[in-house]
Structure formats: C-alpha cells, structure tokens
Amino acid sequence: xxxxxxxxxxxxxxxxxxxxxxxxxxxxxxxxxxxxxxxxxxxxxxxxxxxxxxxxxxxxxxxxxxxxxxxxxxxxxxxxxxxxxxxxxxxxxxxxxxxxxxxxxxxxxxxxxxxxxxxxxxxxxxxxxxxxxxxxxxxxxxxxxxxxxxxxxxxxxxxxxxxxxxxxxxxxxxxxxxxxxxxxxxxxxxxxxxxxxxxxxxxxxxxxxxxxxxxxxxxxxxxxxxxxxxxxxxxxxxxxxx
Amino acid sequence: xxxxxxxxxxxxxxxxxxxxxxxxxxxxxxxxxxxxxxxxxxxxxxxxxxxxxxxxxxxxxxxxxxxxxxxxxxxxxxxxxxxxxxxxxxxxxxxxxxxxxxxxxxxxxxxxxxxxxxxxxxxxxxxxxxxxxxxxxxxxxxxxxxxxxxxxxxxxxxxxxxxxxxxxxxxxxxxxxxxxxxxxxxxxxxxxxxxxxxxxxxxxxxxxxxxxxxxxxxxxxxxxxxxxxxxxxxxxxxxxxxxxxxxxxxxxxxxxxxxxxxxxxxxxxxxxxxxxxxxxxxxxxxxxxxx
Amino acid sequence: xxxxxxxxxxxxxxxxxxxxxxxxxxxxxxxxxxxxxxxxxxxxxxxxxxxxxxxxxxxxxxxxxxxxxxxxxxxxxxxxxxxxxxxxxxxxxxxxxxxxxxxxxxxxxxxxxxxxxxxxxxxxxxxxxxxxxxxxxxxxxxxxxxxxxxxxxxxxxxxxxxxxxxxxxxxxxxxxxxxxxxxxxxxxxxxxxxxxxxxxxxxxxxxxxxxxxxxxxxxxxxxxxxxxxxxxxxxxxxxxxxxxxxxxxxxxxxxxxxxxxxxxxxxxxxxxxxxxxxxxxxxxxxxxxxxxxxxxxxxxxxxxxxxxxxxxxxxxxxxxxxx
Numbered sequence: 091x092x093x094x095x096x097x098x099x100x101x102x103x104x105x106x107x108x109x110x111x112x113x114x115x116x117x118x119x120x121x122x123x124x125x126x127x128x129x130x131x132x133x134x135x136x137x138x139x140x141x142x143x144x145x146x147x148x149x150x151x152x153x154x155x156x157x158x159x160x161x162x163x164x165x166x167x168x169x170x171x172x173x174x175x176x177x178x179x180x181x182x183x184x185x186x187x188x189x190x191x192x193x194x195x196x197x198x199x200x201x202x203x204x205x206x207x208x209x210x211x212x213x214x215x216x217x218x219x220x221x222x223x224x225x226x227x228x229x230x231x232x233x234x235x236x237x238x239x240x241x242x243x244x245x246x247x248x249x250x251x252x253x254x255x256x257x258x259x260x261x262x263x264x265x266x267x268x269x270x271x272x273x274x275x276x277x278x279x280x281x282x283x284x285x286x287x288x289x290x291x292x293x294x295x296x297x298x299x300x301x302x303x304x305x306x307x308x309x310x311x312x313x314x315x316x317x318x319x320x321x322x323x324x325x326x327x328x329x330x331x332x
Numbered sequence: 333x334x335x336x337x338x339x340x341x342x343x344x345x346x347x348x349x350x351x352x353x354x355x356x357x358x359x360x361x362x363x364x365x366x367x368x369x370x371x372x373x374x375x376x377x378x379x380x381x382x383x384x385x386x387x388x389x390x391x392x393x394x395x396x397x398x399x400x401x402x403x404x405x406x407x408x409x410x411x412x413x414x415x416x417x418x419x420x421x422x423x424x425x426x427x428x429x430x431x432x433x434x435x436x437x438x439x440x441x442x443x444x445x446x447x448x449x450x451x452x453x454x455x456x457x458x459x460x461x462x463x464x465x466x467x468x469x470x471x472x473x474x475x476x477x478x479x480x481x482x483x484x485x486x487x488x489x490x491x492x493x494x495x496x497x498x499x500x501x502x503x504x505x506x507x508x509x510x511x512x513x514x515x516x517x518x519x520x521x522x523x524x525x526x527x528x529x530x531x532x533x534x535x536x537x538x539x540x541x542x543x544x545x546x547x548x549x550x551x552x553x554x555x556x557x558x559x560x561x562x563x564x565x566x567x568x569x570x571x572x573x574x575x576x577x578x579x580x581x582x583x584x585x586x587x588x589x590x591x592x593x594x595x596x597x598x599x600x601x602x603x604x605x606x607x608x609x610x611x612x613x614x615x616x617x618x619x620x621x622x623x
Numbered sequence: 624x625x626x627x628x629x630x631x632x633x634x635x636x637x638x639x640x641x642x643x644x645x646x647x648x649x650x651x652x653x654x655x656x657x658x659x660x661x662x663x664x665x666x667x668x669x670x671x672x673x674x675x676x677x678x679x680x681x682x683x684x685x686x687x688x689x690x691x692x693x694x695x696x697x698x699x700x701x702x703x704x705x706x707x708x709x710x711x712x713x714x715x716x717x718x719x720x721x722x723x724x725x726x727x728x729x730x731x732x733x734x735x736x737x738x739x740x741x742x743x744x745x746x747x748x749x750x751x752x753x754x755x756x757x758x759x760x761x762x763x764x765x766x767x768x769x770x771x772x773x774x775x776x777x778x779x780x781x782x783x784x785x786x787x788x789x790x791x792x793x794x795x796x797x798x799x800x801x802x803x804x805x806x807x808x809x810x811x812x813x814x815x816x817x818x819x820x821x822x823x824x825x826x827x828x829x830x831x832x833x834x835x836x837x838x839x840x841x842x843x844x845x846x847x848x849x850x851x852x853x854x855x856x857x858x859x860x861x862x863x864x865x866x867x868x869x870x871x872x873x874x875x876x877x878x879x880x881x882x883x884x885x886x887x888x889x890x891x892x893x894x895x896x897x898x899x900x901x902x903x904x905x906x907x908x909x910x911x912x913x914x915x916x917x918x919x920x921x922x923x924x925x926x927x928x929x930x931x932x933x934x935x936x937x938x939x940x941x942x943x944x945x946x
Contacts, residue, residue: 143822162822164825164828167825172824180820184813192809192826195809195810196824199806201805243824244824371733419928430927430931432736433876437927439920440869440916443916447912551913555865559741562737566734595752598748598751601748604745608738611728611741
C-alpha cells in the first residue's frame with residue numbers, strides 16, 4: 091500500500107551548514123510516526139520542508155503520490171497537511187474562537203458553520219470555556235492547545251506536530267495524548283510528531299524515526315529504536331553497555 | 333571635443349558634486365536605519381531645519397555657512413541624540429508601522445512649524461566668492477558646488493574614520509551587524525542608538541548647510557529630501573555607508589543628466605523610477621555587503 | 624450590548640440625516656469634510672486595519688480617480704456616474720499592479736510603504752506635466768449654478784454634496800461591517816496578525832493581499848471623484864501630494880486602526896480639533912497658513928504615542944458597546 095507521506099532523500103543546507111542530509115521518512119495513512127533526535131538534529135527543518143516553508147535542495151516529497159516539494163505552505167494546506175509551530179503563533183489580537191474559526195474557514199467557507207466547527211474542536215480540546223478570551227491572555231500550555239485546535243480545524247489528512255507537548259503538565263500531556271489518539275482513531279488523521287518527552291513517544295507512536303545531525307540514523311517501532319546503539323550514542327554521546 | 337560632449341561632461345561633474353552632498357545626507361539616514369533600525373521619515377525635515385538655521389546665521393550673524401556648519405552640526409547631534417533617547421526609544425518594541433507614523437508626525441510638525449515661523453518665501457544664501465566658476469581646460473566647474481562637495485567629502489571621511497578607527501564607532505558597527513551579539517557582549521544599546529541618531533542628524537544638518545548654497549529653500553522642501561535620501565539608500569543599500577555615497581553620486585548624476593533631456597522639473601521622476609526598480613529587484617541595494 | 628450599539632448607531636444616523644436642516648453653509652462644509660475623511664479613512668482602513676499593509680501613497684488613487692472623472696466630464700461631457708466606473712477600474716488596476724509587483728517580490732514593511740510613496744510622487748510630478756489634463760495649472764470644471772441640483776452631473780448645492788458623501792460614508796461602513804463578518808475579513812485579519820501562521824492555515828497571501836489593495840484603492844477612487852466635483856478644481860500638486868495621504872490615515876489612527884467605527888470617530892475628532900482651533904484662532908485674528916497641518920501633526924503624534932489603539936476602543940468600553 092502506498093504511504094500517505096513519502097519523503098525521499100531530502101537535503102537542505104543553510105550557508106554551508108548541513109541541516110538535513112539525505113533524509114527519508116514515510117508515514118502510512120492513519121499512522122502515528124514520531125521524529126526524535128537531539129536539539130539541532132534537523133527535525134524542524136524537515137518539518138518546514140514538508141510544510142512548504144522551505145524547499146529541499148535535493149530529493150522529493152510525495153503526498154498521496156503527488157509531488158509536493160516546492161509548493162507554498164498555503165497550497166500544502168489545501169492538499170490536506172496541517173502543521174503547528176514549535177513556538178506557538180496565535181493570532182494574539184483575536185479571540186481564541188476567532189483563531190480556530192480562521193482555521194475552520196478552509197473547509198467551511200461560511201462563517202457560522204466555521205464558527206460552530208471551531209466551538210466543537212475547542213470543547214474537545216478543553217478550551218471551550220476560554221473561547222472568548224483574547225489569544226494573548228492564554229498561558230503557554232493553552233497556546234499549544236490552541237495551535238493544535240487551529241490546525242485540526244483545517245481538516246487535514248496529515249498533522250505535523252512540532253513539540254506540541256513542551257511545557258505541558260503530565261495531566262495536560264495525558265489529555266493531549268488521548269485527544270490525538272482520538273482524532274487518529276475516529277477521523278483517521280495521520281500524525282507526524284516531533285517530541286522530546288519520551289513517554290509521549292512510547293505511548294503514541296507506532297513507528298519512530300531518529301534524526302541526528304541531519305541524517306536518519308534509525309527507524310522502527312519504539313521498542314526497537316530505543317535499544318539501538320546508534321540512537322543511544324547520539325543522545326548520550328558514547329557507546330554504553332546494555 | 334564637440335560642444336554637446338563638453339556640456340554633458342559639465343552636467344555630469346555638476347551631478348557628481350551635488351550627488352556628494354546628497355550622499356552625505358543619505359549617509360546619515362543609512363546610519364540611523366542600519367544601527368537603530370529607525371525608518372527616519374523626518375530626515376529631510378531635519379535637514380531643512382538646519383538649512384533655515386544656516387540662513388538665519390547668515391542673515392543675523394553674518395556667518396558663512398562653512399563656519400556656521402560647525403555649531404549647527406554639533407547642536408543637531410545633541411538634538412538627534414535626545415530625540416532618539418526620549419521619544420523614539422519608546423517605540424522600539426512596537427510594530428514597525430507605529431514608528432514610521434511617529435516620524436511622519438514629527439515631519440509634519442517640523443515642516444509646518446517652519447512654515448509658520450519663516451513664512452513661505454524662498455530663501456537663499458549668496459556668497460559672493462562662490463559666484464564664479466573654475467575653468468578646468470574647456471570644462472566649467474561651479475565653485476559653490478565644488479566647495480560644498482569638498483566639505484561633504486570631508487564630513488564623510490571623518491564619519492568613516494569614526495566608525496572604523498574608534499572604539500565607539502566599532503561598537504556601533506557591531507551593534508548594526510549583530511544585534512543579539514552586541515547585547516551579549518554588554519554594549520549599551522540605547523546609548524549607541526542615540527549616538528547613531530545624533531550622527532545621522534548631524535550629517536543631515538551638515539549636508540543642509542552645504543545645500544543652502546546650491547538651492548533655494550522653502551518650508552516644504554523636507555519630503556522631497558527625505559524621499560531622495562530613501563531612494564539613494566535603497567539603491568545603494570540600506571545600512572551600507574559606501575552604498576549611500578555611491579548611491580548619492582548615482583542619483584545626482586542621473587538627475588542632472590535627466591534634466592538635460594527631459595523638463596528639469598520632471599527630473600525627479602527619474603529618481604522615483606529608479607527607486608521603484610531598485611525596490612523590486614534589489615531591495616537590499618546594489619552594493620553587495622559581504623556577509 | 625448589541626442592542627445598545629444599534630440604538631446608538633441609529634441615533635447617529637438620524638442625526639446625520641437631519642443635520643442639513645439645522646445648519647448653515649459653514650457647518651455643512653465642515654460636516655462634508657468630516658464625512659469625506661470618514662469615508663477615505665474606511666477605505667484606507669481596509670488595507671491597513673484588516674490586511675496590515677501600511678500604504679502612505681493612497682493619494683495616488685484619490686488623484687487618479689479625481690482626474691479620470693474630471694477629464695471625462697471636461698473633455699467629453701460624460702457625467703460622474705458613468706466615469707466613476709472608469710475611475711474605480713483604473714485605480715483597482717493600479718493597485719493591482721503595485722500589489723502584484725510588491726507581493727511577488729516579497730516587499731513588506733518599510734519597502735512596501737516606500738513603494739507606495741514613490742508611486743504617488745511619480746504620479747504627482749507626472750500629472751504636473753500632463754498638458755491634456757491641465758498640467759500644473761490645474762483642471763477646472765464649470766460651476767454652472769450652485770442652486771440647481773443636477774445629481775446626474777453632480778452639480779448643485781452643498782446640501783446635495785452632503786447627502787452624496789453621507790451615502791458614500793454609510794456605504795463604506797456597511798461594506799466594512801459585512802467584510803468583517805465574512806471569510807474575507809477574517810483572512811485579512813489573520814494576514815495582519817501573523818503571515819506565517821496564516822499561510823499554514825491555507826490562506827494564500829498573494830491573492831488576499833492583492834484583493835485588499837484593490838478594494839481599498841477602488842473605494843478611495845470614489846472619494847477622488849467626489850473631490851473633483853465638489854471643489855471643481857484639481858491641481859496635481861494638491862491632490863497627489865503626500866499631505867492628502869497623511870490626512871487619509873489620520874482618522875483611522877486617531878480613532879483606532881482595524882475597528883469599524885474608529886475611522887469615523889477619528890475623523891470627527893480630527894475635524895473638530897483642527898478646524899475648530901483654526902476657526903477660533905482666525906476669529907482672534909490669527910490666520911496662519913500651516914496651522915491646521917501643524918495641528919494635524921501634533922494630533923497624529925499624540926495619538927500614536929499615547930493612544931496606539933485609538934480613542935474609539937476606550938470610548939466603546941465606556942459606552943459599553945465594545946466591538
């Protein structure tokens with residue numbers, strides 16, 4: 091079966107520094123894949139290439155069999171890929187509801203329908219009570235949830251989550267994990283997430299890809315990857331005895 | 333040489349000389365934007381106040397602009413320093429368009445203040461010893477323009493010396509090149525911004541003292557000079573000092589030559605066309621900055 | 624809360640409708656100026672308050688709109704109701720061209736603003752040399768009889784002009800209100816707030832920014848048409864001058880960029896303040912050219928420094944009608 095997202099051998103350098111080199115990933119439809127690696131490994135750069143914010147210098151990116159590398163972010167969203175940003179970018183001058191409504195307008199051009207859709211999503215994510223607050227008034231964890239809500243509102247087939255759990259308390263983490271499992275199960279949304287919190291990765295991901303200094307060094311199920319020497323080396327910097 | 337070629341050469345020389353004065357003015361804008369990141373929409377107005385100051389100094393104190401320029405430049409440094417430190421600094425963290433509008437407001441206040449104080453009549457400073465032209469072979473060089481250009485060169489040279497040979501100057505350049513790095517090293521940004529604005533105002537004022545020898549002055553002159561400064565700085569490169577001077581000469585020459593072929597009053601259209609082209613193809617300017 | 628807002632609005636509307644009955648020619652002319660600024664302020668607000676692009680060259684559309692309408696009347700005898708369409712089309716095309724160039728090449732911030740200024744200046748000098756349109760000497764429309772109302776040709780009494788500009792201002796308000804409840808308005812606000820986030824939500828920046836440019840320009844051009852027929856004379860030096868662009872932005876900035884009523888409130892404050900003070904001073908014997916513009920400048924300075932959100936949001940909260 092063809093994977094939903096296929097990244098084949100992409101590379102990108104910034105002013106001579108290799109950010110990503112010859113990386114390949116695939117995400118099956120309805121799957122949850124985690125991208126892990128130390129800071130600076132190239133995870134966000136890879137995300138940016140998939141989301142259209144940067145264009146890869148080499149390689150191809152295919153979504154549902156269609157080449158998408160080089161497309162602009164808005165076109166990528168049209169095709170069904172939504173993303174969150176590592177540092178949340180809410181529309182601070184607008185209310186929480188308006189933020190998500192704007193996302194919902196993608197598939198529901200009518201304001202009232204979009205607003206209803208937005209209200210539902212906010213309630214599911216636990217932000218229902220805060221929907222009339224200005225987005226600037228939200229705490230950091232709430233902003234992260236708002237990012238996710240807004241992205242979901244565009245009804246994507248694939249959701250790119252860039253460190254969506256950072257800063258969340260364990261109970262909030264759990265709630266988010268449940269929510270993501272939910273949308274993956276009921277709405278069939280595939281998820282590609284980057285994470286530092288290993289517990290989340292183990293709980294959510296069906297397959298894990300490890301990135302180190304821009305290259306893929308391991309991939310497989312979470313159990314497999316966690317025991318690979320190459321992975322331990324890149325996190326700990328030396329070979330360890332198991 | 334045919335007469336047309338001599339005429340053209342004279343016009344080009346004239347353009348270069350005027351362009352050097354423009355360049356000094358634009359240098360000021362470049363320093364202000366490059367360092368303090370302030371889009372100084374009141375730059376032309378600052379120059380205009382200086383021009384009126386020179387006129388007043390000449391009329392009342394009988395001071396030659398070449399002499400008056402020293403106290404004028406100094407006082408404008410102080411003026412610019414305090415303007416940045418007290419008023420503009422509050423806008424550092426605000427969206428860019430707020431800052432733009434602030435300076436626009438200042439420009440409107442200055443321009444109309446000058447109109448109210450000095451009236452709408454055109455002013456000029458006439459120095460008898462500048463009335464003739466110097467002959468270089470079969471070429472004619474206007475003495476006033478030559479001296480003005482020499483002063484502009486001298487002022488620009490001292491600015492270069494300041495920025496490349498003194499500690500404060502180097503600190504300011506560091507601040508412009510790498511804001512975060514400058515903070516980490518512990519430079520006092522606010523003070524450096526204020527110095528930069530002071531220098532920028534001072535340059536504009538010096539250029540003004542020279543410009544008053546070349547043109548007639550009206551209170552509404554400010555906006556044209558501001559726009560001219562922006563054209564030069566965009567063509568030459570926002571934040572690049574050598575670019576400002578190069579751009580100044582380029583604009584001076586193109587305006588002068590355009591004045592030969594199209595109606596003189598329409599010659600600034602050439603500058604605007606150049607700006608539009610530069611904005612589209614090289615918003616960072618034509619002078620390539622080494623990374 | 625919404626009922627309060629509607630009541631207040633209705634009251635204001637009624638008041639404005641009845642104003643000519645209780646005022647003299649002078650008050651009427653001030654009211655016309657207020658409505659003109661309210662109208663052009665709404666038009667500019669579409670681009671700035673909604674889409675977040677600072678244009679300081681809107682005088683280009685004012686002037687182009689004015690000259691197109693005036694020229695077709697002057698040279699061909701075509702009335703403004705027909706030529707207004709030509710004005711709108713040409714101004715939208717101009718804005719489209721500027722926008723296409725600017726947004727294709729990624730111009731934003733100061734570069735975009737400078738481009739708008741350059742275009743307006745280019746047109747000012749260009750029209751100064753355009754002999755067929757009167758060049759710097761100006762274009763003059765015949766003022767046949769001020770007491771006869773000829774709505775078709777916009778020749779008539781000040782009262783007629785008052786209702787024309789009132790209709791325009793009212794229309795602009797309705798259009799802004801409609802847009803703010805429509806996907807267009809929401810998408811523009813998203814672009815204003817954060818272009819990267821907006822793109823990630825599927826908002827195609829180029830086409831929406833271009834739309835804002837063109838709508839704003841088209842609306843402004845009608846202001847120009849009004850200007851031409853109200854004042855009956857046009858000089859490039861005046862109509863394309865950057866002062867016109869600055870006057871157009873004063874209302875929204877004082878009242879509140881991005882709000883529905885900000886441009887209207889701001890225009891009122893501006894006209895009362897500026898015209899009021901110059902009148903008082905003139906009565907005291909001080910008729911100083913440049914004083915009104917100086918007051919504009921000071922007002923702008925005070926507004927941007929101390930009231931960056933504008934006066935309307937604060938007033939709205941007091942009146943308990945926020946939004």
